[in-house]
Amino acid sequence: MTIKKIAFTLPLAAALLATAAVAPASAAHRGPWHSAWGASPQAPAHTSWYANWSEAGFGRESVRQVIRVGAEGSEVRVRLTNAYGKTPLRLTGATVARTAGGAAVQPDSVRTVRFGGAQSVTVPAGRELSSDPVALPVKAFEQLTVTFYFDRPTGPATFHNVAMSLSYKASGDHRRDAAADAFAAGPPSFSWYYLAGVDVKNSRPGGAGKAVVAFGDSLTDGFGATPGADRRYPDELAKRLAADGRSRPVLNAGIGGNKVLSDSECFGASALDRFRRDALGRPDVGTVILLEGTNDIVMPDSPAPDHCTAGSPRVTAEEITAGYRELVREAHARGVRVIGATIPPFHGSAYWTERGEDVRTAVNDWIRTSGAYDGVVDFDRVLAAPADPQRPKEVKIKEEYASALDHLHMNDAGYKAMADAVDLNSL
Structure with a gap:
């Protein structure tokens, strides 16, 4: 399958070429x-x-x-x-x-x-x-x-x-x-x-252990969490690992608004472009948690498109999952494990459409059943409120977890629930 990949602006394309010249991270991790x-x-x-x-x-x-x-x-x-x-x-x-x-x-x-x-x-x-x-x-x-x-x-x-x-x-x-x-x-x-x-320099035997990279969009970046409180889901996951006696750094490689398939002048290079740099470019990484795809689905249906979202192409579940497969192949070629994360609900947000829900459901089914990943964390099932049998597609985030800003992102409790859902043994 051909993976849809769209570059939005010439200035962005020039910037992406510059990114390729970034000094190898291995020089900083000996x-x-x-x-x-x-x-x-x-x-x-x-x-x-x-x-x-x-x-x-x-x-x-x-x-x-x-x-x-x-x-x-x-x-x-x-x-x-x-x-x-x-x-x-x-x-x-x-x-x-x-x-x-x-x-x-x-x-x-x-x-x-x-x-x-x-x-x-x-x-x-x-x-x-x-x-x-x-x-x-x-x-x-x-x-x-x-x-x-x-x-x-x-x-x-x-x-x-x-x-x-x-x-x-x-x-x-x-x-x-x-x-x-x-x-x-x-x-x-x-x-x-x-x-x-x-x-950091750590001279203890075993050092700090292999890092976990949380890779994704604003749900990884932590939009909706209390500013300055370090309550994003990667922060909470790092606390869990430490409390369990197996401390490892959890590095946040989220970019708000980021997409799997398309670059954006506002929301960064696509996951396909930046994965090698932002996730695999850190030679001490052992595992990547991949949570991305929401913006590929919702941005084409933005009710008030601006210069950041206008022109976002509609994509299919097959195109998104083909992108996931490419990222998993790259990680495995470097000896890095990948945990696939399902996409949380977004009904109740201004971006929801029935088309988008169908794509989300198909993508999540693939994540759970494809066998492409080394493990799966099912954020969708942890965060979703019970569906109305009369309206099964209108799935929302549980009220106690949803950010009051938009019902698309989590609050502090929601991000903690995401961290609690990760099987530490899968890392």
Whole structure:
């Protein structure tokens, strides 16, 4: 079967070519180094999710970003990305510190981040660089703050739109400020910028264990969860693994609005394009949980199409599952396990149609019965409310799990239910 694959814009196509030049992640994961946090990069865009700073970029500004690491270590490394930049990115300097709430950091934890011994570094267009080791011991589930300072205009910024965490900016160089005062002048952003990942050095036998990559769309990104609380389903899954005595980092490779088959200028390269980079490009990955397909189904039926959703092609269940097969083949060729996740209900959202429900049902039946995966997690059955026998297609998310925003995404309880549904032995 021919897999339908559509590129939306020429600028996006150029950006995707740049992505292919990203430095191999293996260069950042030798010996005792392990992935502890990551975010999938996106091309600069104005999206309908949140206002962001990606198109304007930065100049003579400090950008302070909060993340949570998923593994302990005696040292850390910061990964800087210019994956979608069209010109070299000049970073004047950076720091990393333990978070003290909001834009504040713990004063005694502030460390300078260096690249090849220098505070400043230039990242070529389309590339990613790892910093030198930074002597900052961290614990699993500890929040860190990374602060970048740019003394010249960056141009449009490679970013990650739906961070579900706050980032802050300030005029001038405030990378070593412990207080949040300088960052309070304007509203924060719900996105991350130029930040691809954080690695930790763990010298214990066995290290942090093979990472799990949660790959998908906004249901993986955590849209609808409490911002800043780290309650996305990958976060909750990492907590379960730790509580069960088998701690492993769970890396979030979700992109809000992402699709299996089609690129989008707003919602990132398709899963077919980015899977090798965002899931398999981390050499310490052992398992991928694949949850994607909702947007392929619903976007063509958007009741109010905008520049992000207009022109989305209608696709069949067979086309979506052919895309899944390709991703599974790629993972297995790298020795990586794949857990297939069924697509949750979306009746009650503005995007529901009977056609879309038929496609979702067929896709989920294939996930459960095809045997293509190394395991299956049935999010659909865990999250679905009992159907009305008179209207069997009108399946909704259980009220206690549905986000009040749209009945398409989950709330904190819903994302926890998703994490609880994963068989830890399948990982």
